[in-house]
Amino acid sequence: MSRIPPVEDSNFWPAGAEGESHQHQTQAFATMQELFRVMAHRPEVARQTMQLLQTVMRSGSVEPRLKELLAIRVSQVNYCHY
Amino acid sequence: MAAHTALAGQLGVSEELLDALYHIDTHRHLFTARELVALRFAEIMTTSARDIDEELWDELQSHFDDGEIVELAMVIGLFNCFNRFADALHIEPPTRSRSKEEAQRGSGSGERKDTEAYGYERGATEGPDQGPV
Numbered sequence: 104m105s106r107i108p109p110v111e112d113s114n115f116w117p118a119g120a121e122g123e124s125h126q127h128q129t130q131a132f133a134t135m136q137e138l139f140r141v142m143a144h145r146p147e148v149a150r151q152t153m154q155l156l157q158t159v160m161r162s163g164s165v166e167p168r169l170k171e172l173l174a175i176r177v178s179q180v181n182y183c184h185y
Numbered sequence: 186m187a188a189h190t191a192l193a194g195q196l197g198v199s200e201e202l203l204d205a206l207y208h209i210d211t212h213r214h215l216f217t218a219r220e221l222v223a224l225r226f227a228e229i230m231t232t233s234a235r236d237i238d239e240e241l242w243d244e245l246q247s248h249f250d251d252g253e254i255v256e257l258a259m260v261i262g263l264f265n266c267f268n269r270f271a272d273a274l275h276i277e278p279p280t281r282s283r284s285k286e287e288a289q290r291g292s293g294s295g296e297r298k299d300t301e302a303y304g305y306e307r308g309a310t311e312g313p314d315q316g317p318v
Contacts, residue, residue: 104275104277105274105275105276105277106274106275107274110307114196123190123262131278133278133279134271134277134278135267136269136278136279137276137278137279138267138271138276141274141276142270156261156263159226159259159260159263160256160272162256163251163252163253163256164252165249165253165256165257167221167259168198169220169223170257170260171198171255172198172202172206172216172220172223172224172257173223173224173260173261173264173308174260174264175198175203175206175225175226176228177227177231177261177264177265177268178204178268179206179207179227179265180227180231180232180268181231181265181268182268
């Protein structure tokens with residue numbers, strides 16, 4: 104359980120956007136969802152963070168696939184020290 | 186594995202590619218030279234950002250213009266932020282039953298399009314309480 108309870112009636116993360124439901128990806132979606140629910144104690148922060156995430160991942164000229172790879176790789180490096 | 190692979194499914198990054206990311210050195214053929222440089226930048230910026238040397242910087246600049254490097258650094262920085270936030274606050278995925286409930290609830294919002302992946306938001310106060318956690 105998160106140290107700060109998630110705001111139950113909030114949803115800044117796309118709950119229906121799980122796509123192919125490989126087990127670990129589904130769980131990962133749930134975690135991101137939870138992160139934004141915790142952030143929702145400050146809704147404006149959560150809203151603008153989601154907006155920033157969207158802008159960072161979708162705008163510009165670097166291909167979205169590469170940005171996805173980087174996001175995943177960063178998290179791998181942070182959680183698996185090798 | 187948790188918040189990190191959260192975005193992988195949205196653009197159809199395959200499971201094979203996810204695994205390959207764990208062992209880049211033995212799967213270099215799956216990535217372009219441009220991707221490999223960016224991935225190395227991500228690794229070093231994440232573990233020891235001050236150690237990005239001129240050699241890597243030159244390599245980066247041969248594949249990306251200044252604006253694109255800003256894009257890369259922001260993706261890398263933002264996900265480091267998410268990882269720290271989740272770690273410090275012990276954020277874990279909710280229980281399975283609740284996830285399912287939400288998946289069903291979410292499916293009512295129509296067809297998913299990739300363009301919606303990051304732009305989806307229901308606001309902080311909408312909808313009834315979903316019951317006990």
